[in-house]
Amino acid sequence: xxxxxxxxxxxxxxxxxxxxxxxxxxxxxxxxxxxxxxxxxxxxxxxxxxxxxxxxxxxxxxxxxxxxxxxxxxxxxxxxxxxxxxxxxxxxxxxxxxxxxxxxxxxxxxxxxxxxxxxxxxxxxxxxxxxxxxxxxxxxxxxxxxxxxxxxxxxxxxxxxxxxxxxxxxxxxxxxxxxxxxxxxxxxxxxxxxxxxxxxxxxxxxxxxxxxxxxxxxxxxxxxxxxxxxxxxxxxxxxxxxxxxxxxxxxxxxxxxxxxxxxxxxxxxxxxxxxxxxxxxxxxxxxxxxxxxxxxxxxxxxxxxxxxxxxxxxxxxxxxxxxxxxxxxxxxxxxxxxxxxxxxxxxxxxxxxxxxxxxxxxxxxxxxxxxxxxxxxxxxxxxxxxxxxxxxxxxxxxxxxxxxxxxxxxxxxxxxxxxxxxxxxxxxxxxxxxxxxxxxxxxxxxxxxxxxxxxxxxxxxxxxxxxxxxxxxxxxxxxxxxxxxxxxxxxx
Amino acid sequence: xxxxxxxxxxxxxxxxxxxxxxxxxxxxxxxxxxxxxxxxxxxxxxxxxxxxxxxxxxxxxxxxxxxxxxxxxxxxxxxxxxxxxxxxxxxxxxxxxxxxxxxxxxxxxxxxxxxxxxxxxxxxxxxxxxxxxxxxxxxxxxxxxxxxxxxxxxxxxxxxxxxxxxxxxxxxxxxxxxxxxxxxxxxxxxxxxxxxxxxxxxxxxxxxxxxxxxxxxxxxxxxxxxxxxxxxxxxxxxxxxxxxxxxxxxxxxxxxxxxxxxxxxxxxxxxxxxxxxxxxxxxxxxxxxxxxxxxxxxxxxxxxxxxxxxxxxxxxxxxxxxxxxxxxxxxxxxxxxxxxxxxxxxxxxxxxxxxxxxxxxxxxxxxxxxxxxxxxxxxxxxxxxxxxxxxxxxxxxxxxxxxxxxxxxxxxxxxxxxxxxxxxxxxxxxxxxxxxxxxxxxxxxxxxxxxxxxxxxxxxxxxxxxxxxxxxxxxxxxxxxxxxxx
Numbered sequence: 001x002x003x004x005x006x007x008x009x010x011x012x013x014x015x016x017x018x019x020x021x022x023x024x025x026x027x028x029x030x031x032x033x034x035x036x037x038x039x040x041x042x043x044x045x046x047x048x049x050x051x052x053x054x055x056x057x058x059x060x061x062x063x064x065x066x067x068x069x070x071x072x073x074x075x076x077x078x079x080x081x082x083x084x085x086x087x088x089x090x091x092x093x094x095x096x097x098x099x100x101x102x103x104x105x106x107x108x109x110x111x112x113x114x115x116x117x118x119x120x121x122x123x124x125x126x127x128x129x130x131x132x133x134x135x136x137x138x139x140x141x142x143x144x145x146x147x148x149x150x151x152x153x154x155x156x157x158x159x160x161x162x163x164x165x166x167x168x169x170x171x172x173x174x175x176x177x178x179x180x181x182x183x184x185x186x187x188x189x190x191x192x193x194x195x196x197x198x199x200x201x202x203x204x205x206x207x208x209x210x211x212x213x214x215x216x217x218x219x220x221x222x223x224x225x226x227x228x229x230x231x232x233x234x235x236x237x238x239x240x241x242x243x244x245x246x247x248x249x250x251x252x253x254x255x256x257x258x259x260x261x262x263x264x265x266x267x268x269x270x271x272x273x274x275x276x277x278x279x280x281x282x283x284x285x286x287x288x289x290x291x292x293x294x295x296x297x298x299x300x301x302x303x304x305x306x307x308x309x310x311x312x313x314x315x316x317x318x319x320x321x322x323x324x325x326x327x328x329x330x331x332x333x334x335x336x337x338x339x340x341x342x343x344x345x346x347x348x349x350x351x352x353x354x355x356x357x358x359x360x361x362x363x364x365x366x367x368x369x370x371x372x373x374x375x376x377x378x379x380x381x382x383x384x385x386x387x388x389x390x391x392x393x394x395x396x397x398x399x400x401x402x403x404x405x406x407x408x409x410x411x412x413x414x415x416x417x418x419x420x421x422x423x424x425x426x427x428x429x430x431x432x433x434x435x436x437x438x439x440x441x442x443x444x445x446x447x448x449x450x451x452x453x454x455x456x457x458x459x460x461x462x463x464x465x466x467x468x469x470x471x472x473x474x475x476x477x478x479x480x481x482x483x484x485x486x487x488x489x490x491x492x
Numbered sequence: 493x494x495x496x497x498x499x500x501x502x503x504x505x506x507x508x509x510x511x512x513x514x515x516x517x518x519x520x521x522x523x524x525x526x527x528x529x530x531x532x533x534x535x536x537x538x539x540x541x542x543x544x545x546x547x548x549x550x551x552x553x554x555x556x557x558x559x560x561x562x563x564x565x566x567x568x569x570x571x572x573x574x575x576x577x578x579x580x581x582x583x584x585x586x587x588x589x590x591x592x593x594x595x596x597x598x599x600x601x602x603x604x605x606x607x608x609x610x611x612x613x614x615x616x617x618x619x620x621x622x623x624x625x626x627x628x629x630x631x632x633x634x635x636x637x638x639x640x641x642x643x644x645x646x647x648x649x650x651x652x653x654x655x656x657x658x659x660x661x662x663x664x665x666x667x668x669x670x671x672x673x674x675x676x677x678x679x680x681x682x683x684x685x686x687x688x689x690x691x692x693x694x695x696x697x698x699x700x701x702x703x704x705x706x707x708x709x710x711x712x713x714x715x716x717x718x719x720x721x722x723x724x725x726x727x728x729x730x731x732x733x734x735x736x737x738x739x740x741x742x743x744x745x746x747x748x749x750x751x752x753x754x755x756x757x758x759x760x761x762x763x764x765x766x767x768x769x770x771x772x773x774x775x776x777x778x779x780x781x782x783x784x785x786x787x788x789x790x791x792x793x794x795x796x797x798x799x800x801x802x803x804x805x806x807x808x809x810x811x812x813x814x815x816x817x818x819x820x821x822x823x824x825x826x827x828x829x830x831x832x833x834x835x836x837x838x839x840x841x842x843x844x845x846x847x848x849x850x851x852x853x854x855x856x857x858x859x860x861x862x863x864x865x866x867x868x869x870x871x872x873x874x875x876x877x878x879x880x881x882x883x884x885x886x887x888x889x890x891x892x893x894x895x896x897x898x899x900x901x902x903x904x905x906x907x908x909x910x911x912x913x914x915x916x917x918x919x920x921x922x923x924x925x926x927x928x929x930x931x932x933x934x935x936x937x938x939x940x941x942x943x944x945x946x947x948x949x950x951x952x953x954x955x956x957x958x959x960x961x962x963x964x965x966x967x968x969x970x971x972x973x974x975x976x977x978x
Contacts (some may be wrong), residue, residue, distance in 0.1 A: 050595055054815045055692040056588070057575045057597060061730050091811050091858070092833060097958020150831075152819065281858035283867060286700035286808055288730050 014248070016241045017209045017218060018176050019168035022183060023161050024193040025137060025201040026069045031158035032136045033060030033103065038160065040199060044153040046140075052158035054098030059287050066160035067110070067291060069192040070134050071301050073162055074111030075127055076186050076308055085110040085133075087285035092278050095152050104163075106282045110291060115428050116186065117310070118178045127179050128167040137161050162193075168207065168218075173237040177230045181205055185309050189334040194373055199230050206237055210244045219244070220254040224268055226261045234256060236261040236306040240268050302322035312337055320350035329358050335374045336362075339383055342376055347385030352394065356386060360407055381410050389417040397421065398428050430477040432484065435468070438476065439485055442467040453489060461485070497525050497657045501714040502741075504660065505562045506928040508555060510555075515548035515555070515565025520611050522567045526611065526658045529978050534704060535633050535643075537572045538580050539612040547609040552878060554607055555972065562717045562741070564607030569659040571650050572613035572706065573620050575694040576600050579610075581673045583696045584628040585618045587816045587823045587842030590969075591938055597694020597724040598729065599663060599705050606721045609780055611659055615649030618844045619813065620698045622646050623673055623916040626907055627846045634903070635678060636976040637942055641900035644674030650708045661709040661718045665695060667702045668801050669896075669920025672932035675708055676895035676945020679971065682708040683715045684920075686952045687927035688733035690719075691726030691751035697812040699805035700731075702924040711972050712933060712963040713777050716740035719955065745892045746960035748782045754789040754888030765898040771936035772894045773942040775965060779892075782964070787887050791880040797922045798914055803857045803870035804925075810854030816842060849910065878926040885951050890961055893919050895932040895945030919947060930957045933962045934971040943971075 031038050034051035050058035074081050088106035111132035118125045139157040143150050164183065170176045184202055187193040193204045209219035224240055227233045240259070247254050258277075259268040307315070309331050312437055316327035316337070331337045336357070343353040364380045365371075376383065389410070393403045396419055409420045421427055429435055442464055443450050453460040468481050496504055496518055507513040523541050530536060536757045551565030570576060572827040573583045575593035577600075582588045596604065609689070617627035625633045625648025634655040635641040647664030651674035654662050664671040666684035675682025683706045691706045695705060707718035723737045755776060760769050780786045784933075818824035818838035826837040843851070857866040879906060884891055896916055906913040923930040928949050935946035950958040966972055 015685065053820060056581070056583070056591070056696045056815070057593075057692075059693050059729050059731075061728060089811050091814060093814065093817060095817075095819045095831065098815060098820060100817060101811050268649075279860045281811070281855065281860075281863075282864075283807060283811070283858055286731075287697075368526065 013213055014210045014241075015210065016135060016237070017168045017169055018170035018173075018237060019207040020166045020170070020176060020179060021205045021207070022164040022180070023137075023203040024164060024187055024195075026066055026071075026084055026160040026162060026192055027194060028063055028065045028069065028160055030063055030065075031162040031229050032063050032066050032134070040156075040201070042155050044151070045155060047155045048157070052098070053154055054100070054157075058094070060103060062288060062291070063160060065088060066134060067293075068301060069160070069190075070110050070132060070162055071188045071293070071298055072192055072305060073164070073187060074114065074132050075298075075302050076190055077111075077114040077116050077132070077164075077183075079111035079114030079129060079132060081293065081298050082108065082110055082112060082155075083295070084108065084290055086290045087288045088282045089285050090135075091281040094138070095150065095197060096141045096154075096157070097293070098139065098154060098157055102136060102138065103285055103288070104135035105133035108290075114181050116179070118175060118182055120175060120178070125175070127169045127175075130165040130167050132164045135161050137164055141406060147148045147394050153200065168209075173234040173241070176206060176233045176237055180230060180233060182309075184486055185332060185334075189306055189308055191306075191373070193332070196372065197230070200228065203228070204233055206233065208237055208240045208244070210241055210248065210322065212248075219248075220256050222254070222268075223258045223273070224261055225258060226263075232261060232263055235266055236268060239266060258354055264465045265453065309334075320344065320354075322354055326354045326358060329362075330354060333373075335376075336400050338376060339374070339379050342383035343386050343390075344411060346384040348387040348390040349394065353387070360404075361386070362410065381407070385410060385416055392417055392421060396428060396430065398426055399474075401478070402426050402428065402474060405474070426475045429472055430480055432480065435476055435480055435484055436488075438468050439464075439481070442471065443488065450489070461489075464489070497522055498694055498710075500711045501562055501566060501660050501709065501717050504566060505564065508565050511558060515551040515609060516545060518565065518569050519544050519548040519611075522611065522659065529636075529656050532639055532978060533634050533636055533652050533656050533658070534631060535649040535656065535658060536569070536612045537584060537615050537628075537630055537649070540579055540610060543579075544611050550553060550589075551607045551609060561608070562608055563603065563721060565609060566607075566660050567609040567611050568603070568661045568663070569611045569614050569653055570600065570663045570717075571620075571647050571648070571665055572614050573616060573665055573696040573698075574663055575696070576602060576610065576613065579613060581613065581696070582630070583584050583619045584616050584630060585842065585844065586629045587838070588696075589629070589823065591822050593694075593971060595694065597705075598691035598726045600694065602751075603684060603718075604717040614647070614653055614662060616670075617646035617648070618847050619696065619807070619809070620646040620667055620670055620703075621846050621850055623669070623714060623913050624901070624903070624906065625649060625674070625904065629792065629844055632903060635900050635942075636978060637679060638940065639901065640872055640902055641942065642903055644677030644896070644900060646670040646674070647682070647708065648674045648677075649814050651675050651680055651945065654678070654680045654708050654710060654876070656978060657975065660666050661707055661714050663705055663718075663722075664708045664724055665698075665703055665705050666920075666924065667698050667805060668924050669917040671706045671708060672920050672930060672945065672947055673896045673916060676943065676947075677900040679937075679943025679974070679976075680708055680710050681704065681712050681715050681931065681933045681966075682924065683719055683931040683955065683959070684929065685719065685723060685955055686733070686929040688731055688926075689723050689735075689929070689953065689955065691722075691724075691729040691732045693728040695809075699808040700812060701808060702801075702805055703943075712959055712966050713741060713744055715931070716959050716963075719959075721956075732737055733859055733953070735953050740956050740959050743956040744963040746957070748779065748961065748964050749783050750783075751779075751890065751957075751961060752785040752787060753887040754787050754884050754891045756789050756791045756794065756884070756891060756893055758791055758794050759893035763897050763915070763918075764894060765938070767936075768896070768898060768944050769937040771947050772892070775935040775946045776892055777836050778965065778968065779961070785888075789884040789888065789891065791877070791882050791884065791891075793873060793876040794922045797877055797925055800870045800873040800877065801917075801921045802853060802914065803866050804874060806850040806854030807857045807895055808854065810851045810858065813843075813851055818842075846910070874925045877922055880948070881922070881926045881928060889950070889954075889957060891949040893947050893949070895919060895947040899938045899940070899942035899944055915935065923949045928952060929958055931958050931962055933966060935965070935969070936971065938975050
């Protein structure tokens with residue numbers, strides 16, 4: 001078993017060079033080259049036809065929407081959009097690849113260059129993109145022990161993918177994961193990819209090499225596959241850097257190879273070395289004409305791009321006066337930012353809205369694992385209801401504490417907070433007469449405790465408050481109770 | 493009066509329109525004729541007499557309702573590389589021996605709509621790779637003019653069936669000459685349309701940037717009638733062209749005057765059978781006598797056409813044939829022995845020698861380190877071949893040459909020497925490299941009584957002009973009324 005050397009020692013002498021290749025499944029209604037649904041989760045082989053099954057005689061026809069999505073991604077990441085790009089066949093045999101080749105782009109991809117910026121400890125850092133190209137996804141092999149056979153589900157075969165290739169500009173596992181988060185955030189903002197790493201709609205391979213600090217030459221590059229969460233990406237790269245540094249220190253040779261991340265044992269393992277690397281025999285796809293774009297269409301797409309995460313974050317700070325941290329969290333997901341803005345638009349004060357959204361709403365989102373993009377009507381609580389709740393608290397109609405109760409009831413019943421407060425009698429008791437009589441009752445029932453308090457045992461104040469709250473089912477206005485109780489206890 | 497089975501399409505449609513003949517009667521006659529001749533010729537891989545008669549009955553009903561059309565109720569047959577729903581479609585390969593097509597090719601759908609009656613599937617070289625139909629996994633087809641001779645290939649079954657009166661027209665496919673060369677060998681007319689003129693959807697791909705489906709029939713007019721039905725843009729084929737489809741059959745009588753014919757000097761030299769050269773030159777002199785201007789031209793890169801073709805076409809084939817892996821359809825062997833063994837055994841047993849040879853050639857041409865020297869270079873030569881034609885078309889409208897250097901050769905004569913076999917296509921391949929329309933029509937017989945083909949090549953999408961020129965020649969010559977005696 002290989003052990004990574006300690007990070008502290010390593011950091012001083014070596015630096016890692018990291019580049020990432022991301023495969024993002026596009027949210028088009030139909031597949032890349034046929035009319036089948038591209039939706040995830042259908043019964044096996046339901047979304048198939050002669051084209052995506054690679055039957056004899058079938059031919060691909062390009063989905064224009066997928067091209068539009070690729071252009072969106074390119075524009076949002078500062079790429080040059082090529083007016084002429086070409087399809088290529090990538091040839092290899094595997095049961096999940098029905099035609100024996102994948103239709104991809106090779107020499108002439110649709111997007112070239114580009115960059116995105118990360119906030120790192122040392123400030124903003126720009127990570128360059130090499131290219132973005134379009135391709136089709138493969139099917140999925142399922143190894144079924146029950147029938148002692150391998151089965152293939154072709155529902156995913158032909159689903160449009162973007163392959164987004166970074167330059168080797170990252171130096172730490174944390175930067176790599178920050179880049180991935182940023183990229184995913186942008187794709188989600190563009191509404192072209194749902195970014196679900198577990199379901200495989202956002203997948204990542206990493207190229208990692210290390211070199212002595214200060215050296216210009218690149219070390220031997222290793223490709224890591226099979227990382228299906230941000231944490232795995234960080235852990236796998238961390239492990240791999242350690243493994244390579246150790247090899248360099250001990251004078252062991254490093255080979256160019258592909259390694260698989262084993263999430264159970266938290267190690268990478270060799271899958272194939274360079275000698276066994278595939279020769280994909282790329283050549284231009286004769287069944288599809290080249291992609292020719294006109295500038296007007298690209299411009300129209302540029303005009304239709306949504307506000308992107310960085311811009312929105314700055315606006316949240318300026319427009320709503322939110323702390324930078326709040327703005328960061330709220331804009332991390334486009335749907336979350338949309339939801340927050342809907343709550344504010346319904347009349348809630350921005351900071352209170354931010355507290356509720358970042359606190360209670362995100363807690364429920366986590367509990368219910370609502371990590372897909374949520375439409376505005378799919379949130380646990382409708383934005384106008386949350387705004388109402390905030391207003392009920394701010395106007396003093398209910399206490400903050402009752403607010404939490406009302407929120408819980410809203411989750412259960414989907415009813416408006418005003419209605420819950422009204423029908424369940426949760427309106428805060430602020431009427432002094434009513435409160436006074438409750439307090440007097442409590443004092444009358446506990447003469448010994450009153451005496452103890454008056455003789456100096458002031459800790460008992462909390463006991464009296466608790467009793468009043470108990471009698472009023474928590475509805476008593478706590479400030480009022482404090483005031484009245486103190487004056488009663490200290491007056492007589 | 494000709495027997496109905498030997499009549500041209502337009503003529504037999506008239507008989508059907510007039511009610512002198514029903515499609516059921518016609519189809520029955522044709523089926524009897526097939527039964528009588530098939531043991532000698534073996535042009536069919538699959539016969540579908542029951543569904544043919546059903547289709548004939550349906551066509552008779554459509555005609556009774558007043559519908560008309562040149563193919564309504566007319567029996568035709570289809571090369572077995574084109575998918576016909578519910579019917580076995582083998583590509584003449586063991587690997588697809590039991591493959592029943594789950595959908596219709598676009599050309600089949602169009603012909604069904606026109607009311608054609610489908611007799612069955614025609615023999616060919618395996619995956620359309622060959623020039624003699626000897627590469628069929630299910631035995632060769634014999635030339636109706638001389639049963640010791642090949643019918644040409646790869647659409648040899650189509651050519652032989654048409655020549656033998658087994659159908660009124662057939663669909664063939666042409667990747668490097670596979671319609672024209674067998675048409676020449678069997679004394680019929682075969683048209684390879686411009687690349688993109690006819691949809692390839694549902695055609696089992698051999699070499700995607702070359703393959704075209706085209707009509708084969710006993711007359712030029714019959715080919716025109718079929719072509720105008722199958723041609724045209726297909727949303728399922730991104731390489732199909734949007735150019736409007738003329739009514740070819742209505743343009744056959746275009747006058748020859750003003751036409752300019754070019755003779756490439758390279759096509760009349762060494763290696764061309766003297767009788768072939770003489771027949772083609774005599775046909776050219778006839779055109780000249782009709783006021784056609786004849787100019788000499790040169791296609792200097794045509795000498796590279798065969799090697800260029802065998803790099804690019806095999807490269808595409810190596811990729812196109814990867815899907816026959818035993819996973820989803822077709823032959824599967826040794827599934828219990830693991831994936832690699834299954835792949836290996838399935839493909840080793842499923843493909844014949846020529847198919848394997850071309851897969852290996854193409855795989856080699858695309859391999860890392862060889863791509864630039866072979867595939868890429870071949871693409872460049874392909875461009876040069878196209879430019880040769882463009883230059884020729886600045887001085888002429890049609891290029892004329894022999895379809896094949898010789899008449900039909902003997903079975904077995906070239907099977908031991910693939911390079912000799914490849915040279916059968918030396919005059920046809922250039923039109924595929926350049927994507928041009930071309931046709932072959934009979935222009936005489938050699939001393940052994942074997943037909944000779946004249947090839948005409950035109951500008952892209954100028955099929956109408958080629959057909960009109962061919963039609964004029966055909967009208968002035970007796971070849972079309974001669975049939976093999978079986």
